[in-house]
Amino acid sequence: DQQVKQNSPSLSVQEGRISILNCDYTNSMFDYFLWYKKYPAEGPTFLISISSIKDKNEDGRFTVFLNKSAKHLSLHIVPSQPGDSAVYFCAASARNAGGTSYGKLTFGQGTILTVHP
Amino acid sequence: KAGVTQTPRYLIKTRGQQVTLSCSPISGHRSVSWYQQTPGQGLQFLFEYFSETQRNKGNFPGRFSGRQFSNSRSEMNVSTLELGDSALYLCASSFDPNTGELFFGEGSRLTVL
Numbered sequence: 001d002q003q004v005k006q007n008s009p010s011l012s013v014q015e016g017r018i019s020i021l022n023c024d025y026t027n028s029m030f031d032y033f034l035w036y037k038k039y040p041a042e043g044p045t046f047l048i049s050i051s052s053i054k055d056k057n058e059d060g061r062f063t064v065f066l067n068k069s070a071k072h073l074s075l076h077i078v079p080s081q082p083g084d085s086a087v088y089f090c091a092a093s094a095r096n097a098g099g100t101s102y103g104k105l106t107f108g109q110g111t112i113l114t115v116h117p
Numbered sequence: 118k119a120g121v122t123q124t125p126r127y128l129i130k131t132r133g134q135q136v137t138l139s140c141s142p143i144s145g146h147r148s149v150s151w152y153q154q155t156p157g158q159g160l161q162f163l164f165e166y167f168s169e170t171q172r173n174k175g176n177f178p179g180r181f182s183g184r185q186f187s188n189s190r191s192e193m194n195v196s197t198l199e200l201g202d203s204a205l206y207l208c209a210s211s212f213d214p215n216t217g218e219l220f221f222g223e224g225s226r227l228t229v230l
Contacts, residue, residue, distance in 0.1 A: 034218070043121070043207055043221030044160075089160065102173035103150030103165030103211060105219065110159065 003027045004092050006108035014116055019077040021111050023090030026071065030092040034105065035064060035075045038087045047088075048075070080115045087112050119144065121222035123208050129228045135196040138225045142189050142210030149191040150219060151183060154205040163206075166191055195227075203229045 005024045013019045021035075031052040036044035050057040050064045050073070057064050063076045077084055090108040093101035122141040130136050142149050150173075151163040162175040166185035183193040189210075195202055205226050209219035 036221075041223065043209070043223050046218045046220070049218065091160075102167070103148055103209070103219065104162045104173050104175070105160075106162070107152075107160035 002109075003030075004090055004106050004108040006088075006090055006111050008111050009109070010112040010114070012114045012116065013080050015082055016079045019075075019080045019084065019113055019115065021075040021077075021088050021090075021113065023073050023075075023108055024071060025073075025092050027092070027094065027106070028071075029094035030106070031095055032093045032101065033064070033066060033073050034091045034093075035062075036089040036091060036107075037084075038089060038110070044089055077113075080113075082115045082117050085113055085115050121208055121210050121220055123206075123222035123225050125225060126223065127226045127228075129230060130198050131230050132198055132200060134198050135194060136198060136227060137192055137194045138206055138208075138227075140191045140193075140208030140210075140222060142191070142208075143212070143220055146210035146212050146220070147189050148211040149185055149189065150209045150211070151191070151193050152207040152209065152221075153177075154207060154224070155203075160207070163193065198229045200229050203227060 034049040035047040037047050038044045048059050048062045050066050066073045087110045089110045091105040095101045124139045148167045150165040152160050154160045165173040169185045180196045185191045205224040207224045209221045
């Protein structure tokens with residue numbers, strides 16, 4: 001039972017355009033969402049996160065949108081650069097009353113983003 | 118500041134053997150988590166340690182175990198290896214468990230023959 005789904009295995013965009021990566025979740029207990037980027041032969045690198053009390057969070061070229069009613073989040077990269085080419089993972093956590101997930105993140109299967117020069 | 122260090126990076130074992138993987142977290146990080154990454158199942162949570170105590174555990178059989186030392190370094194052990202245990206094992210450390218922001222190492226690639 002996949003609680004976090006990234007339905008697009010791959011995405012190809014032109015340099016300078018917008019990249020939109022999507023993620024759906026099923027567990028209503030998830031209250032914190034993160035995006036990670038992974039290059040080959042490296043571990044995942046944290047990119048951006050959003051709490052369930054917000055619907056948008058921006059950090060430079062990266063913006064994450066959260067639609068709780070639809071259980072959907074998306075990552076926008078504007079403008080896309082060739083160096084953004086990597087695997088992007090959506091992750092979610094269900095923090096307990098104390099506010100910690102104790103290291104447990106539930107990951108999606110990842111989307112391979114390719115940005116063409 | 119040094120990142121999360123995992124050793125060994127690559128190893129090959131045969132079915133029935135056991136393996137121990139090591140992880141040194143970022144200095145000052147007391148939480149260490151372990152994940153298994155396979156092509157079919159993606160990244161799956163194994164367990165998390167904080168101050169030498171296991172606080173959380175994923176849905177893996179008892180063959181998978183771990184521990185954390187007083188210096189926050191952690192080891193995970195897999196006994197009676199099966200072919201399906203072939204995977205990339207990732208360790209992640211965290212300073213603030215409230216953020217969910219984990220810093221991952223490069224992983225240990227285990228191949229079971």
